[in-house]
Amino acid sequence: MKIAVMGGDGFIGWPTSLHLSDAGHEIHILDNLSRRWIDTELGVQSLTPMDSIQERTRIWHAETGRRIHFHLIDLARDYELLKKWLSEHRPDAIVHFAEQRAAPYSMKSDRHKNYTVNNNVNATHNLLNALVDLNLDAHLVHLGTMGVYGYSTIGAAIPEGYLPVGIETTDGRTASQEILYPANPGSIYHMTKCLDQLLFQFYAKNDGLRITDLHQGIVWGTHTEQTRRHEQLINRFDYDGDYGTVLNRFLIQAAIGYPLTVHGTGGQTRAFIHIQDSVRCIELALKNPPVRGARVEIFNQMTETHRVRDLADMIARMSGAEVVRLPNPRKEAPENDLIVKNDKFLDLGLAPITLEAGLLGEIVDVAKKYAYRVDRSRVPAISAWTKDLAATVNHDPEGKRLKSVS
Numbered sequence: 001m002k003i004a005v006m007g008g009d010g011f012i013g014w015p016t017s018l019h020l021s022d023a024g025h026e027i028h029i030l031d032n033l034s035r036r037w038i039d040t041e042l043g044v045q046s047l048t049p050m051d052s053i054q055e056r057t058r059i060w061h062a063e064t065g066r067r068i069h070f071h072l073i074d075l076a077r078d079y080e081l082l083k084k085w086l087s088e089h090r091p092d093a094i095v096h097f098a099e100q101r102a103a104p105y106s107m108k109s110d111r112h113k114n115y116t117v118n119n120n121v122n123a124t125h126n127l128l129n130a131l132v133d134l135n136l137d138a139h140l141v142h143l144g145t146m147g148v149y150g151y152s153t154i155g156a157a158i159p160e161g162y163l164p165v166g167i168e169t170t171d172g173r174t175a176s177q178e179i180l181y182p183a184n185p186g187s188i189y190h191m192t193k194c195l196d197q198l199l200f201q202f203y204a205k206n207d208g209l210r211i212t213d214l215h216q217g218i219v220w221g222t223h224t225e226q227t228r229r230h231e232q233l234i235n236r237f238d239y240d241g242d243y244g245t246v247l248n249r250f251l252i253q254a255a256i257g258y259p260l261t262v263h264g265t266g267g268q269t270r271a272f273i274h275i276q277d278s279v280r281c282i283e284l285a286l287k288n289p290p291v292r293g294a295r296v297e298i299f300n301q302m303t304e305t306h307r308v309r310d311l312a313d314m315i316a317r318m319s320g321a322e323v324v325r326l327p328n329p330r331k332e333a334p335e336n337d338l339i340v341k342n343d344k345f346l347d348l349g350l351a352p353i354t355l356e357a358g359l360l361g362e363i364v365d366v367a368k369k370y371a372y373r374v375d376r377s378r379v380p381a382i383s384a385w386t387k388d389l390a391a392t393v394n395h396d397p398e399g400k401r402l403k404s405v406s
């Protein structure tokens with residue numbers, strides 16, 4: 001297939017592009033390189049040394065003989081350019097990662113909220129709009145989030161996208177139907193993914209677009225089979241307070257002797273998936289498109305659930321790291337249970353990498369190897385969900401004032 005990977009320079013976009021190229025597909029990355037600009041804005045860098053996208057694709061070609069094409073296009077702002085590209089290339093499938101993906105970054109300030117909403121919603125809508133106008137029947141696979149469901153404690157498993165409901169009719173019968181699971185976002189970022197869902201519902205219904213939405217959990221790990229092939233193909237790894245996700249943050253904190261930063265009681269339960277499984281799921285989704293006219297296909301893309309404090313305790317046991325409980329900068333339930341259905345990917349043959357099997361390797365391979373690149377002052381999570389919470393944020397889990405956290 002000819003596949004366009006929107007956002008193919010990012011944390012999941014890059015290994016996905018390599019994985020699909022390795023499988024023999026013709027890959028075109030469309031990216032505005034915004035993630036690299038945000039690194040500059042925040043004054044942080046990936047733990048792993050990352051080359052330019054042009055250099056990365058050159059190395060891939062030298063290693064494998066395969067070409068990955070790069071096109072500098074901003075989906076949210078360059079509508080005409082995007083449309084021109086799609087009309088000239090007419091891809092068979094599109095994988096859409098081209099959104100701002102960090103919840104803390106989206107909550108940093110009014111400016112960051114605006115940026116996240118404008119960028120994410122426009123990128124998704126521009127893409128859908130262009131597909132219809134060009135009569136392009138490409139299968140769109142979007143990377144969504146488990147966060148669209150919220151984290152309720154009702155004790156029932158979260159279904160894959162749709163919830164069966166029974167409604168009493170005016171003549172006393174019970175009519176049953178399936179509705180999109182009620183959206184319950186926990187951040188501006190997560191809210192944009194809820195808005196995406198509505199855009200998908202409309203365009204699938206109105207124009208028959210073929211769309212798959214992957215509700216993904218928190219990704220951990222960094223390497224995939226292809227990124228291991230050459231030092232310069234390495235994936236990015238974020239550890240800072242805005243972009244670092246919880247498990248990867250704990251791993252690097254353990255490696256540099258920084259206390260593991262548990263928010264609140266650590267009773268938050270979340271869904272997880274290894275990066276290698278994430279790219280496999282995307283390939284499985286591409287191989288199993290919905291038919292034209294069908295409703296949006298939704299998969300829960302996660303393999304296990306864990307409580308944050310249990311993860312911290314596990315890594316502390318393995319590494320000897322200290323655990324600190326910090327005031328939570330986020331407005332979220334302090335404790336929740338989480339049961340998730342993920343039968344669809346398992347039925348398609350996904351054999352998940354478990355945390356227990358993969359974790360130690362990650363600490364040794366990545367966290368310790370690049371620990372010298374860490375700027376400790378960028379570790380604290382200081383983006384607060386409300387102005388009140390901002391006053392309680394702990395800028396210094398190590399116990400001494402940090403020089404610069406601006």
Ligand SMILES: O=c1ccn([C@@H]2O[C@H](COP(=O)(O)OP(=O)(O)O[C@H]3O[C@H](CS(=O)(=O)O)[C@@H](O)[C@H](O)[C@H]3O)[C@@H](O)[C@H]2O)c(=O)[nH]1
Pocket residue numbers: 101102103104144145146147148216217218219244245246247249261262263264266268270271308328330332381
């Ligand atoms: O140092 C830390 C960092 C986080 N947390 C806690 O860990 C949980 C998860 O935080 P996270 O930053 O790992 O994940 P999140 O903000 O939910 O976002 C990440 O995971 C989402 C999947 S999910 O969480 O919605 O399932 C993706 O959509 C996002 O792109 C990705 O950045 C939260 O309760 C947070 O308070 C800590 O206790 N300590």
